[in-house]
Amino acid sequence: MTTTHSGVPTATRATAVAARATDLTKVYGQGETQVVALDGVNVEFRQAEFTAIMGPSGSGKSTLMHCMAGLDTISRGSARIGETELTGLKDKKLTQLRRDKIGFIFQAFNLLPTLSALENITLPMDIAGRKPDKQWLDRVVETVGLAGRLKHRPSELSGGQQQRVAVARALASRPEIIFADEPTGNLDSRSGAEVLGFLRNSVRELGQTVVMVTHDPVAASYADRVVFLADGRIVDDMSAPTADKVLERMLRFSGGSPQTPGFDAKGRTS
Numbered sequence: 001m002t003t004t005h006s007g008v009p010t011a012t013r014a015t016a017v018a019a020r021a022t023d024l025t026k027v028y029g030q031g032e033t034q035v036v037a038l039d040g041v042n043v044e045f046r047q048a049e050f051t052a053i054m055g056p057s058g059s060g061k062s063t064l065m066h067c068m069a070g071l072d073t074i075s076r077g078s079a080r081i082g083e084t085e086l087t088g089l090k091d092k093k094l095t096q097l098r099r100d101k102i103g104f105i106f107q108a109f110n111l112l113p114t115l116s117a118l119e120n121i122t123l124p125m126d127i128a129g130r131k132p133d134k135q136w137l138d139r140v141v142e143t144v145g146l147a148g149r150l151k152h153r154p155s156e157l158s159g160g161q162q163q164r165v166a167v168a169r170a171l172a173s174r175p176e177i178i179f180a181d182e183p184t185g186n187l188d189s190r191s192g193a194e195v196l197g198f199l200r201n202s203v204r205e206l207g208q209t210v211v212m213v214t215h216d217p218v219a220a221s222y223a224d225r226v227v228f229l230a231d232g233r234i235v236d237d238m239s240a241p242t243a244d245k246v247l248e249r250m251l252r253f254s255g256g257s258p259q260t261p262g263f264d265a266k267g268r269t270s
């Protein structure tokens with residue numbers, strides 16, 4: 001049986017689809033200033049799977065996350081969360097869907113400084129007037145290793161701990177899928193490894209579905225699968241990634257044509 005880098009046997013994974021893009025196209029602007037950020041993207045994100053999205057700067061990674069999470073409109077094609085098509089949803093339904101089914105983790109932790117860690121974690125649910133499931137919350141806090149830190153304000157926590165609060169906040173409402181855009185981009189490598197470990201645990205132990213943008217081959221190696229974007233298109237799809245395999249693939253791109261801009265060793269465009 002094949003085993004992914006995260007140690008979970010591939011064969012035992014659920015195959016239900018948590019989110020799906022079909023011919024997803026996003027065009028910004030008009031005429032001469034028009035930018036095709038996504039050009040007919042077809043991709044599925046399976047339940048309880050950890051997917052990394054990689055690609056040069058400007059390749060459309062954030063746009064893909066925003067369109068899939070209903071934070072931006074799409075120009076053509078379709079974006080679905082579970083069975084729900086995002087296009088055509090009225091504002092209220094879209095807000096509800098985002099609140100109930102989607103978690104988002106950004107590069108900046110976006111915590112409120114005057115609230116404790118616990119208050120930050122439950123804030124979205126408090127705003128929505130929903131009572132957190134105590135048992136679930138305890139499990140989330142345990143999984144992200146924040147027990148004993150819950151009364152601390154963000155300024156009293158390390159960067160890694162603050163991002164773990166943001167991870168817990170995204171997990172608290174048991175969303176169908178979590179989108180994370182360079183969640184370790186502002187962290188030193190040790191704190192980054194902590195956060196990646198906790199994201200991976202949330203997939204392995206809580207069955208969470210996670211899609212994460214990263215520039216870092218080591219970060220990508222925590223995922224079960226890596227999807228590569230270039231110029232708004234998916235150019236590769238790798239399962240059971242290792243840092244070496246990912247780096248090798250990135251370097252291969254850098255020898256490619258001008259249509260596929262190169263990466264340097266850190267994955268930034270050269």
Ligand SMILES: Nc1ncnc2c1ncn2[C@@H]1O[C@H](COP(=O)(O)OP(=O)(O)OP(=O)(O)O)[C@@H](O)[C@H]1O
Nearest residue numbers: 028029035036037056057058059060061062063064
């Ligand atoms: N609001 C916008 N208006 C116009 N163009 C945009 C807008 N947002 C993104 N773009 C363009 O769409 C393309 C894709 O951008 P996107 O932010 O998705 O790239 P990315 O892969 O996330 O890059 P990075 O690694 O630098 O974060 C880029 O050419 C960008 O300039």
Ligand SMILES: [Mg+2]
Nearest residue numbers: 061062063181
């Ligand atoms: Mg981006």
